[in-house]
Amino acid sequence: MKVSELAHSFGTTVDTVRYYTRLKMLNPIKSDNGYKYYPPSEISRFKFILSARQLGFSVSDIQDIIEEASHGKAACPLVRTLIKERLAETEKQFQAMLVLRKNMKDALAQWEIKEDKAPTSTMVCHLIDSFELATDERGSRDK
Amino acid sequence: MKVSELAHSFGTTVDTVRYYTRLKMLNPIKSDNGYKYYPPSEISRFKFILSARQLGFSVSDIQDIIEEASHGKAACPLVRTLIKERLAETEKQFQAMLVLRKNMKDALAQWEIKEDKAPTSTMVCHLIDSFELATDERGSRDK
DNA sequence: TTTAGACCTGTGTCCAAGACACAGGTCAAG
DNA sequence: CTTGACCTGTGTCTTGGACACAGGTCTAAA
Numbered sequence: 001m002k003v004s005e006l007a008h009s010f011g012t013t014v015d016t017v018r019y020y021t022r023l024k025m026l027n028p029i030k031s032d033n034g035y036k037y038y039p040p041s042e043i044s045r046f047k048f049i050l051s052a053r054q055l056g057f058s059v060s061d062i063q064d065i066i067e068e069a070s071h072g073k074a075a076c077p078l079v080r081t082l083i084k085e086r087l088a089e090t091e092k093q094f095q096a097m098l099v100l101r102k103n104m105k106d107a108l109a110q111w112e113i114k115e116d117k118a119p120t121s122t123m124v125c126h127l128i129d130s131f132e133l134a135t136d137e138r139g140s141r142d143k
Numbered sequence: 144m145k146v147s148e149l150a151h152s153f154g155t156t157v158d159t160v161r162y163y164t165r166l167k168m169l170n171p172i173k174s175d176n177g178y179k180y181y182p183p184s185e186i187s188r189f190k191f192i193l194s195a196r197q198l199g200f201s202v203s204d205i206q207d208i209i210e211e212a213s214h215g216k217a218a219c220p221l222v223r224t225l226i227k228e229r230l231a232e233t234e235k236q237f238q239a240m241l242v243l244r245k246n247m248k249d250a251l252a253q254w255e256i257k258e259d260k261a262p263t264s265t266m267v268c269h270l271i272d273s274f275e276l277a278t279d280e281r282g283s284r285d286k
Numbered sequence: 287t288t289t290a291g292a293c294c295t296g297t298g299t300c301c302a303a304g305a306c307a308c309a310g311g312t313c314a315a316g
Numbered sequence: 317c318t319t320g321a322c323c324t325g326t327g328t329c330t331t332g333g334a335c336a337c338a339g340g341t342c343t344a345a346a
Contacts, residue, residue, distance in 0.1 A: 004322070014323090019304055033312060034324060041264065048267050055274065056247050059303065065271075069262035076259040079270050083254070087247045094240050101237055104199050104230045111226070116219040119212035121184065124191050127222050128208075131198065147293070157294090162333055176341060177295060202332065 001038045003028075010050055020049060025063060056086045107131050144181045146171075153193060163192060168206060199229045250274050 003021075007014045020026045021036065026046060028036035038046070045066075052062045061082050068075040110131065117126045146164075150157045163169045164179065169189060171179035181189070188209075195205045204225050211218040253274065260269045 002323075013305080015305055016303085018325095035312080035322095036324085044265055045267070048272060051274065052271050053303095054246070055250055055271065056243055066267055069267045072261060074259040074261045075268045076254075076257075076270055079268055080251075080254055083247060083251055087244070087251060090240065090244050090247060094244055097233065097237050097240060100199055101230070101233050103197070104226060104233060107198055108223075108226055108230060111219075111223055114219075116217040118215060118217045122187050124188065124209055124212045125218045125222055127219055128195050128198065129191060131194065145294075156334080158334055159332085161296095178293095178341080179295085196332095 001043060002035055003038070006038050006043060006046060010046065012050070017046065020046070020059075023059070023063065025049060025059075025066060055083065056090055057082060058086070061086070144186060145178055146181070149181050149186060149189060153189065155193070160189065163189070163202075166202070166206065168192060168202075168209060198226065199233055200225060201229070204229070246276060249276075 001009075003014050003017050007017045017026065017038075021028060026038065026042050026049075028038045028042055031037055049062055052065070053059070057065070065075045065078060065082075068078055107127075111127050114127060114130075119125065123129050144152070146157050146160050150160045160169065160181075164171060169181065169185050169192075171181045171185060174180055192205055195208070196202070200208070208218045208221060208225075211221050250270075254270050257270060257273075262268065266272050
């Protein structure tokens with residue numbers, strides 16, 4: 001399989017395949033014409049990488065996992081450790097997005113009503129300047 | 144006010160102040176010693192930028208808003224348009240994170256039970272390879 | 287007065303995960 | 317044989333700062 005066949009058969013782009021190849025996570029065979037061909041083993045490795053990415057592992061995580069496995073060791077303990085870390089990070093980002101989304105929605109609602117105002121020397125936009133965060137009980141209590 | 148005073152008084156870092164200054168969003172006064180001093184007008188502009196960032200505007204959005212306001216025009220219509228776009232993006236990311244988070248939690252749960260396995264030529268990690276996405280009714284229906 | 291150390295300066299590089307560009311080589315069909 | 321679709325390597329761009337580095341400046345103590 002060549003690069004674009006591989007990419008398209010998994011719904012990704014050639015840039016993604018080339019990126020992993022650059023990082024030596026994929027090791028295609030160079031043919032006489034200079035083209036890269038991906039044998040079945042590399043195809044399944046690509047599938048593995050995509051699965052791992054979908055589960056929130058970073059590319060660097062995946063490199064570590066592959067490295068571990070290449071020594072014949074079971075990567076499972078590492079995989080379990082990593083996903084806990086990534087999940088914790090995701091959870092944090094998720095909570096942050098929850099707050100952000102609420103603020104944005106509140107702002108949009110507040111702003112639909114207010115009329116336009118020209119800027120002044122001290123004020124770029126009265127909408128943004130006057131936006132009131134919905135007072136967050138939890139936020140003000142903890143810490 | 145000098146850079147570190149400005150930064151710390153709003154709970155940010157000098158790098159952030161310097162970044163906005165590099166982009167000419169802040170225009171400090173250069174004193175004889177080469178130091179930058181931020182007059183009250185720039186302080187309130189910094190406050191404005193931070194508020195806007197907190198509402199999900201990109202730095203580039205904020206540049207556009209400032210640009211608009213600097214011509215004396217009311218930036219309000221632009222601001223309303225932009226926040227709708229950003230909110231839509233945020234909503235999309237939010238939904239994606241929701242799915243990701245669920246997959247990660249499911250994976251973690253599945254993997255707690257399974258035992259370790261050494262890799263084979265075709266399998267880097269059986270945990271990841273064998274992970275089953277909880278079948279997503281909606282996902283398979285739409286499109 | 288000197289000196290230490292805390293602050294400041296500009297400039298440059300780095301991060302993640304690719305996306306995009308570009309100049310040129312290769313292949314299959316007409 | 318030419319056209320056009322595909323391939324190659326290499327390099328730069330993106331976001332929003334964070335961090336580094338070499339050197340200038342300020343303040344207080346010795």
